Amino acid sequence: MNVQITARNIEITDAIRSYAEKKVAKLEKYFDHITEANVLLEVQKNLHIVEVLITAKGVFMKGLEKSEDLYASIDLAVDKIEKQLVKYKEKLKNKKLMEKEFKAPLKLNVLDVESFDSDEPRVVVSKDMPVKPMDVEEAVMQMDLLNKTFFVFRNAETSELSVVYRRDDGNIGLIDS
Numbered sequence: 001m002n003v004q005i006t007a008r009n010i011e012i013t014d015a016i017r018s019y020a021e022k023k024v025a026k027l028e029k030y031f032d033h034i035t036e037a038n039v040l041l042e043v044q045k046n047l048h049i050v051e052v053l054i055t056a057k058g059v060f061m062k063g064l065e066k067s068e069d070l071y072a073s074i075d076l077a078v079d080k081i082e083k084q085l086v087k088y089k090e091k092l093k094n095k096k097l098m099e100k101e102f103k104a105p106l107k108l109n110v111l112d113v114e115s116f117d118s119d120e121p122r123v124v125v126s127k128d129m130p131v132k133p134m135d136v137e138e139a140v141m142q143m144d145l146l147n148k149t150f151f152v153f154r155n156a157e158t159s160e161l162s163v164v165y166r167r168d169d170g171n172i173g174l175i176d177s
Helices: 014-029 070-094 113-117 136-146
Strands: 002-008 034-044 047-056 059-067 103-111 123-131 150-155 161-166 172-176
Touching: 002 014, 014 034, 014 047, 014 070, 034 070, 047 070, 059 070, 059 136, 070 136, 136 150, 136 161
Parallel strands: 002 034
Antiparallel strands: 034 047, 047 059, 103 123, 150 161, 161 172
């Protein structure tokens, strides 16, 4: 597993780096298909914010925690992902999703809001998102795991891009292309 550690407003010491890597490495015992882990350490005033993002066979899981202790924030963020991995692994037992092949990745671009007035909006962040075909139920589960209000996915039945979203009434909506 590839572990990348990034810091904002804090210097990464060897002790912090080894502690974060050790904690994230323990996630592999829950799911051996974890390919990448990104750990973001940030300090804002007296709060230590830790965000852990992992990629496991095309599925993204995110743990975000804030506390006054950096090590506690790392522990809590990793604990969140552990729970998500256990939940996801249980769902996989009922389905054969692990054998699905990945398609070409989607390009995710984050645009600078202030650049919309110009002729060409400025891209702030650009990255490829691996997209595996999934059914609507798995897409809803992925949306819940990421704690988002919508999720774009490639529909396994139609091979087209689709969107699931949480409606104001609490139900789930589906947009097919």
